[in-house]
Amino acid sequence: MTIHDVADRAGVSIATVSRVVRGTARVADSTRARVTQAVQELGFVPSRSAQSLAEGRHAANAIVLPDLAGPYYAEVLLGYEEAAGELGRSVLIRATRGRADVRALVLDLAARVDGLVILGYSVPDDVIREVAGAGTPMVLLAREQVDRIDTVRVRNTGSATELARHLLDHGHRTFWFLGDPALSPDVHERLTGLSGTVDRVRVIPCELDEAAGEHAAETALAGDTAPDVLVCANDEVALGAMLACKRRGLRMPDEVAVTGWDDVMAARHVDPGLTTVRQPMRELGAHAALALDNRLSGDDQPPYTDVLPSRLVVRASCGHH
Amino acid sequence: MTIHDVADRAGVSIATVSRVVRGTARVADSTRARVTQAVQELGFVPSRSAQSLAEGRHAANAIVLPDLAGPYYAEVLLGYEEAAGELGRSVLIRATRGRADVRALVLDLAARVDGLVILGYSVPDDVIREVAGAGTPMVLLAREQVDRIDTVRVRNTGSATELARHLLDHGHRTFWFLGDPALSPDVHERLTGLSGTVDRVRVIPCELDEAAGEHAAETALAGDTAPDVLVCANDEVALGAMLACKRRGLRMPDEVAVTGWDDVMAARHVDPGLTTVRQPMRELGAHAALALDNRLSGDDQPPYTDVLPSRLVVRASCGHH
DNA sequence: TTGAAAGCGCTACCAA
DNA sequence: TTGGTAGCGCTTTCAA
Numbered sequence: 001m002t003i004h005d006v007a008d009r010a011g012v013s014i015a016t017v018s019r020v021v022r023g024t025a026r027v028a029d030s031t032r033a034r035v036t037q038a039v040q041e042l043g044f045v046p047s048r049s050a051q052s053l054a055e056g057r058h059a060a061n062a063i064v065l066p067d068l069a070g071p072y073y074a075e076v077l078l079g080y081e082e083a084a085g086e087l088g089r090s091v092l093i094r095a096t097r098g099r100a101d102v103r104a105l106v107l108d109l110a111a112r113v114d115g116l117v118i119l120g121y122s123v124p125d126d127v128i129r130e131v132a133g134a135g136t137p138m139v140l141l142a143r144e145q146v147d148r149i150d151t152v153r154v155r156n157t158g159s160a161t162e163l164a165r166h167l168l169d170h171g172h173r174t175f176w177f178l179g180d181p182a183l184s185p186d187v188h189e190r191l192t193g194l195s196g197t198v199d200r201v202r203v204i205p206c207e208l209d210e211a212a213g214e215h216a217a218e219t220a221l222a223g224d225t226a227p228d229v230l231v232c233a234n235d236e237v238a239l240g241a242m243l244a245c246k247r248r249g250l251r252m253p254d255e256v257a258v259t260g261w262d263d264v265m266a267a268r269h270v271d272p273g274l275t276t277v278r279q280p281m282r283e284l285g286a287h288a289a290l291a292l293d294n295r296l297s298g299d300d301q302p303p304y305t306d307v308l309p310s311r312l313v314v315r316a317s318c319g320h321h
Numbered sequence: 322m323t324i325h326d327v328a329d330r331a332g333v334s335i336a337t338v339s340r341v342v343r344g345t346a347r348v349a350d351s352t353r354a355r356v357t358q359a360v361q362e363l364g365f366v367p368s369r370s371a372q373s374l375a376e377g378r379h380a381a382n383a384i385v386l387p388d389l390a391g392p393y394y395a396e397v398l399l400g401y402e403e404a405a406g407e408l409g410r411s412v413l414i415r416a417t418r419g420r421a422d423v424r425a426l427v428l429d430l431a432a433r434v435d436g437l438v439i440l441g442y443s444v445p446d447d448v449i450r451e452v453a454g455a456g457t458p459m460v461l462l463a464r465e466q467v468d469r470i471d472t473v474r475v476r477n478t479g480s481a482t483e484l485a486r487h488l489l490d491h492g493h494r495t496f497w498f499l500g501d502p503a504l505s506p507d508v509h510e511r512l513t514g515l516s517g518t519v520d521r522v523r524v525i526p527c528e529l530d531e532a533a534g535e536h537a538a539e540t541a542l543a544g545d546t547a548p549d550v551l552v553c554a555n556d557e558v559a560l561g562a563m564l565a566c567k568r569r570g571l572r573m574p575d576e577v578a579v580t581g582w583d584d585v586m587a588a589r590h591v592d593p594g595l596t597t598v599r600q601p602m603r604e605l606g607a608h609a610a611l612a613l614d615n616r617l618s619g620d621d622q623p624p625y626t627d628v629l630p631s632r633l634v635v636r637a638s639c640g641h642h
Numbered sequence: 643t644t645g646a647a648a649g650c651g652c653t654a655c656c657a658a
Numbered sequence: 659t660t661g662g663t664a665g666c667g668c669t670t671t672c673a674a
Contacts, residue, residue, distance in 0.1 A: 002650090002651055002652085003651065003652065004651085012660075012661085013660070013661045013662070014651090014652080014653095014661090014662095015653085015654080015660075015661060015662075015663090016659085016660060016661075018652070018653060018654080019654095019659095019660090022653085024653090024654085025654095025659085026659065027659070027660085028659060028660085031659080031660080043451075043455060045428055045431070045432050045455070046432070046651080046652070047374070047432065047650085047651050047652070048373075048379075048429075048432040048433045049370045049371075049373035049374040049379065049650080049651080049652090050370075050374050050650070050651035050652040050653090050666090051651080051652060051653080052369075052370035052373075052652095052666090053368070053370040053371050053374050053650090053651080053652075053653095053666045053667065053668090054651080054652045054653040054654085054665080054666055055652085055653065055666085056653095056666070058369075058370065060413070060433070067399075068395060068398060068399040068402060069395075069396075069399055070395075071392065071395070071586075073395070074389060074390075074391075074392070074394070074395030074398075075390075077389060077395075077414075078388075078389035078390055078416070081389060081414060081415070081416055082416070085415070085416070085420070085426075090413055090415070090429065090430065090433060091413065091414060091415075092381070092411055092412065092413050092414075093398075093402060093412060093413075093414055094402070094406070094411070094412075095399070095402055095403070095406070099406070105406075107366055108369075108411065109411065110366075111366050111367070111368065111369040112369045112381070112411060134364060134366075210586070236586070239586070239590055242590070243590075264586070264587075265392075265531070265557070265560070265585070265586075265587050266585075266586050266587035266590045266591075269560055269563070269564075269587045269590060269591040269592075270587075270590040270591065270592075271590075271591075271592040323666095323667055323668085324667065324668065325667085333644075333645085334644070334645045334646075335645090335667090335668080335669095336644075336645060336646080336647095336669085336670080337643085337644060337645075339668065339669060339670085340643095340644090340669095340670095343669085345669090345670090346643090346670095347643070348643070348644085349643060349644085352643080352644080367667080367668070368666085368667050368668070370666080370667080370668090371650090371666070371667035371668040371669090372667080372668060372669080373650090373668095374650045374651065374652090374666090374667080374668075374669095375649080375650055375667080375668045375669040375670080376650085376668085376669065377650070377669095
């Protein structure tokens with residue numbers, strides 16, 4: 001089933017079939033009708049590879065994420081897919097966590113799409129430079145800018161400062177931070193904001209999931225300095241930490257306060273409600289899609305960084321109000 | 322940067338470059354070395370569209386889901402992406418919720434990939450038939466079989482029966498079901514299993530998110546027949562329902578019991594803990610990827626349905642133990 | 643072991 | 659308004 005079959009059936013040339021199918025040029029009504037009918041009857045669908053080859057474009061973009069586990073990435077992806085879909089672009093995804101050959105994965109992806117979105121630390125800086133240098137348009141998401149590539153992120157240090165002040169107002173003084181700053185730019189900045197605001201922060205680096213948070217909290221609670229507040233890198237870590245506190249029979253927030261980041265669904269349902277920072281995750285994804293589309297449309301703006309707002313969500317886990 | 326540039330630089334024909342790059346045929350060591358070096362120096366990456374066109378395949382698959390919101394889809398997608406990635410296939414995704422032109426979306430997708438996975442009611446049956454009929458290999462996921470297409474799903478009716486028995490043992494008698502069976506095959510089967518086991522079920526159809534669950538529960542609680550147990554179509558609906566119960570000052574499980582499906586993260590953290598049914602969501606995605614790969618590899622098995630197990634997870638929300 | 647060349651299916655330019 | 663045709667960049671026979 002190729003364009004030739006349609007052309008034969010309609011008694012026209014393949015050029016005319018192409019014109020009718022794409023609607024790119026004036027075609028006589030009668031001719032159009034014949035072609036349209038042939039297309040229908042044969043169920044003709046143009047070969048996408050042939051189109052891409054001839055057009056020199058894919059009408060597809062990709063997003064590379066560290067992972068797909070947990071609510072955060074899913075929400076970002078949702079925002080991205082929705083926006084990209086409305087712009088008429090297909091979306092490819094790729095998670096790199098646990099993959100050894102990230103460079104190869106990204107190069108393969110770059111060859112399949114018109115543009116790439118890179119989330120967090122899913123791809124090493126040198127690979128980013130390489131791919132961008134090779135001419136693939138890119139947008140960086142939730143991470144520092146590299147080489148003047150457009151970047152979309154959310155306010156992080158600021159919200160960390162706001163959270164720290166709030167905790168100080170509650171009278172908290174002994175701060176522990178649960179989370180590994182090396183794992184994500186977000187975590188790094190959150191810790192920076194916290195450190196810059198309170199006197200001293202004890203850090204327990206840990207992965208960003210519930211089990212790791214639980215374990216890290218155990219460590220904190222077992223030390224000789226009783227933690228006063230556990231500032232967790234994200235909500236999943238915080239939920240794990242709350243489990244550890246409960247197991248020890250510690251009352252929250254009286255004996256220990258706990259806070260998170262992201263405002264995932266569980267944050268609202270856990271008891272006590274988890275104080276956290278709400279991030280516009282879908283918007284993050286959507287903005288990335290739009291930014292990329294702008295570049296692909298030949299937008300000539302200077303490189304920019306788009307910073308989205310975040311908001312402190314105060315619930316019961318940080319102290320009484 | 323095409324294969325010709327590399328050929329010129331290495332002083333060989335493009336055929337030889339192709340051989341070296343793909344490793345498909347015997348090439349003299351010295352020649353191979355020259356070509357490899359030229360590839361390096363030029364940073365040559367073959368055009369994916371040209372390859373696809375010449376090879377007649379894409380080395381990519383797609384998954385179509387109703388939506389990306391909530392933990393369920395994200396987990397399935399995670400399992401799928403991981404498995405497909407390891408099989409060396411890129412993955413395209415598409416969410417259809419709220420899209421008017423589903424048929425067009427799916428046809429476009431089908432033209433870009435070697436095979437398609439369709440989750441739940443994301444695509445109408447007639448479109449599924451059309452695409453499958455046109456020759457695109459497919460796997461159906463978490464839905465009824467159509468036209469003898471391979472299908473992967475989880476045990477649903479059975480777990481519903483098990484749940485219902487458990488609730489009967491607790492002495493519950495007035496059953497309400499919150500969720501719209503028309504929205505997903507899973508919901509449909511859950512209701513079927515429940516209806517087949519208990520005397521009478523009152524159904525309040527609602528969307529499968531928290532807000533809808535909250536609202537539906539309000540309706541149930543406002544009626545003259547005080548609900549005894551709210552069997553919810555999934556955990557998000559159940560969490561919403563719990564919110565509604567709490568707002569009314571109803572004690573759970575004493576005055577109302579609530580149950581869900583999926584065992585999302587919040588189910589464990591909410592108070593009281595939510596009794597629910599655990600589904601192997603990642604495995605679901607992974608099995609779909611493998612099933613599709615089998616077909617694409619020319620597997621000649623008769624069409625089959627792969628049913629994964631599910632497990633009742635009893636917590637406090639269904640009654641005292 | 644290597645090269646020449648015929649496709650793969652489509653787009654878009656140039657003529658008619 | 660239409661047709662012919664030269665690419666798009668690669669894979670893979672077929673000969674040498």
